Amino acid sequence: MQNEANVSAAQHEKENDTRISQTHEHEKRPPGSEKEESKGKKTPERLIMREDIRIQSRRLEKNSQFRLVYSEGKREAGTKVVIYFLKHESDSVVPGFVASKKRTGKACQRNRAKRHMREIFTRLKDRFTDTNLWIVFVASFRPKECTFHEILADVESSLGRAGLISTNG
DSSP states (O other), X not given: OGGGGGSOSSOOOOOOOTTSOOTTGGGGSOTTOSOOOOOSXXXXXXXXXXXXXXXXXXXXXSHHHHHHHHHHSEEEEOSSEEEEEEEOSOSSEEEEEEEOTTTTOSHHHHHHXXXXXXXXXXXXXXXXXXXXXXXEEEEOXXXXXXXXXXXXXXXXXXXXXXXXXXXXX
């Protein structure tokens, strides 16, 4: 209570606290303090490179593309993989890969089945007779119960029956 006698009742002048930013403070900065912005394209080079890679490894991705192949395309069934294909105005063979939970199993098994089918497609890609083609591979196998070579033989025979690949490999 002794210190109360020394305190004045008059209001002190408002002091600017340097720690708290003030309104429009950024306008007071000296010119040239901001970073110089680069001119021209602002896309990093790594994204441009990925676009090129993306074009090379083109796949069916949209639901509408799969539905079109299912509804208007032809079907060839094997014991392990069902193949749907449709002649389409594309410059290459465009694949799509499907593995359902009902037939294949949980996520790990579905991913393994799609990896197998992607590898089979890359092995057989050069043997396709028609280049304007959308093709969907539907897994109807469990990867734990069959080998890669059994799946490869089944896909190869199905594509041969459909007349999509040359028989001499």
